[in-house]
Amino acid sequence: MPACPPPYRPFRGADPPHFVDRQSEEELSTRGIVGACLQVYENGPRDLRFHRLVAGGPAVGKTTLLRAMCRQVETQLGWASVLHRCKAKERAMGSLPAEVLTSVKQHWKEARLSDLSNFANLSNSSSRSKGSLVGSWSSWAQLKTVLEACGRAGSTLGRGLLVALDDVDLLSAGEAESFGYLGRRLAFEGLSVALLMSGSPSLARRFRRSGSFSGTLWATTLAPFDVGESREAIVVPASERGVEFEDRALELVCQVAGGSPLEVQRIGFVSWAAAGGREIVGPAEVEAAIGLRSGHAGPGQVRVVATGPGQWPAGELAAMAQ
Numbered sequence: 001m002p003a004c005p006p007p008y009r010p011f012r013g014a015d016p017p018h019f020v021d022r023q024s025e026e027e028l029s030t031r032g033i034v035g036a037c038l039q040v041y042e043n044g045p046r047d048l049r050f051h052r053l054v055a056g057g058p059a060v061g062k063t064t065l066l067r068a069m070c071r072q073v074e075t076q077l078g079w080a081s082v083l084h085r086c087k088a089k090e091r092a093m094g095s096l097p098a099e100v101l102t103s104v105k106q107h108w109k110e111a112r113l114s115d116l117s118n119f120a121n122l123s124n125s126s127s128r129s130k131g132s133l134v135g136s137w138s139s140w141a142q143l144k145t146v147l148e149a150c151g152r153a154g155s156t157l158g159r160g161l162l163v164a165l166d167d168v169d170l171l172s173a174g175e176a177e178s179f180g181y182l183g184r185r186l187a188f189e190g191l192s193v194a195l196l197m198s199g200s201p202s203l204a205r206r207f208r209r210s211g212s213f214s215g216t217l218w219a220t221t222l223a224p225f226d227v228g229e230s231r232e233a234i235v236v237p238a239s240e241r242g243v244e245f246e247d248r249a250l251e252l253v254c255q256v257a258g259g260s261p262l263e264v265q266r267i268g269f270v271s272w273a274a275a276g277g278r279e280i281v282g283p284a285e286v287e288a289a290i291g292l293r294s295g296h297a298g299p300g301q302v303r304v305v306a307t308g309p310g311q312w313p314a315g316e317l318a319a320m321a322q
Contacts, residue, residue: 006272056222080107151191160192184213224259
């Protein structure tokens with residue numbers, strides 16, 4: 001085993017060393033969610049799945065999926081993309097126009113963007129009206145106008161724009177729902193500007209109840225890893241570094257992780273550290289990782305106590321990575 005820290009990323013929201021594209025529920029082929037979305041974007045905005053909500057519980061990989069989508073549309077399709085991680089009590093619509101324009105100007109250098117120059121001061125005007133009812137509607141209209149202008153500019157190049165909004169349910173209920181209405185308006189106009197949102201299952205239910213835009217916002221449920229996906233997340237990063245997990249060790253990882261992508265990363269991280277530089281990771285190392293994870297260390301083991309459900313203390317993990 002090379003003298004390097006564990007390749008796994010045991011923190012919520014962190015990019016794993018290897019992205020596993022889970023099977024898309026709408027595909028009969030072996031294509032994953034990212035592959036299915038890329039095909040939809042190539043089909044164009046008339047595809048009913050063009051605007052999408054990815055719903056799932058905490059720590060199931062929603063952020064990782066959105067990041068992968070942004071990378072793929074840029075590299076495979078030549079699109080521009082924005083990934084906005086929503087925060088509680090923020091007004092995301094006020095900040096998005098500036099983020100969108102920055103991305104478009106960076107990725108479409110050959111485009112004539114004179115039509116977009118009029119929007120340079122949108123973020124300032126939005127911030128001045130923050131907190132008022134009129135300001136909220138103004139932010140919605142401004143964002144819609146910017147996205148329409150970008151959609152028209154992209155059409156001259158055969159390009160599109162992906163606006164990915166992570167954890168939309170952290171926003172106020174009204175603003176979250178407003179993004180649904182924005183998706184409906186963009187769908188009506190047939191512009192290659194796609195909204196990709198992630199949120200909780202309760203947000204998906206709220207969107208379904210809205211009725212008026214649910215037909216233009218395709219819902220995808222992000223399921224837990226199956227056994228093959230869990231194994232892939234462990235095996236590929238290890239193999240790339242000349243390390244092998246024994247089959248029984250992989251069975252233990254899959255059994256204990258229970259399909260949680262985050263738990264796969266955490267168990268892989270500590271199992272790697274427990275191997276102490278050896279090129280084979282066996283059941284003993286995984287069992288040691290499971291003992292550390294639960295706070296029950298055996299004789300001679302370094303005890304790492306979890307601070308709460310689904311959490312690792314950052315200090316201990318950083319020390320183990322040295």
